[in-house]
Amino acid sequence: MAEPILRVTNIIAGYGPISVIKGIDFNAYEGEIVGLVGPNGAGKTTFLEALVGNIEIREGQIHFLDKRIEGMSVMKRRKMGMVLMPQEDYIFPFMPVKRNLQVAAVLSRDEEKEELLDFVYGLFPVLKERERQIANTLSGGERKMLSVGMCIMANARVVLIDEPSIGLAPKIVTALFENMKTIKEETGKTLILAEQNVKILKIADRIFGLEAGKIRFCEKTEDLDEAVVKELYMGE
């Protein structure tokens, strides 16, 4: 099997004197969807923030595209092709929808910007319909679609998405997750989704279970005992 595009070895990270991430090994391959599941406070957000460099790690290594990146700035990691869609909104609230998408593409090549925009509009036709609307007047679901659209415009190889399902109606979650699959299949990107919604089990290739800052399991989704995962990690 090919080398993972992202390889994390025994990282420790946290805030002040407290270590929230307590020695995590993790990997992701090109063109797969990885689910990172775990209860509130498990450390999902902290882990993603550490990957993109928003917080520094205390110990361990992060390899991305065969380079050590744990000492690199956020911008350098971003330029190498890693982007995070945070748990809160990622949009520029006072700009129109289309402008948001264009700004997100600032690091993409000019000749690919049109193509990326067409792809995003194809995935989320509502964004095309509302391209002139000011972003903070969108509905919650539309804002998530815009945030995901902006991640695509950024044209990264690895897209980290922190709990995209939060606050969305079940039908919208299903549609959004189907779109994640389309993104994976049509672009070959690696998507890493922190989630507590069980529907992650329908789209992820592999699942990492995070609890109290440690990885408790890593399995192919098809090999998982769904009932156990739901009870332990998704509060069902």
Ligand SMILES: Nc1ncnc2c1ncn2[C@@H]1O[C@H](COP(=O)(O)OP(=O)(O)OP(=O)(O)O)[C@@H](O)[C@H]1O
């Ligand atoms: N800026 C911070 N300063 C101090 N502690 C923090 C900070 N951010 C998070 N924590 C703590 O780190 C732990 C892990 O939080 P984190 O947000 O990573 O969990 P999570 O798995 O993303 O949870 P959720 O599902 O609720 O989003 C929690 O105990 C939280 O209180």
Ligand SMILES: [Mg+2]
């Ligand atoms: Mg979180």
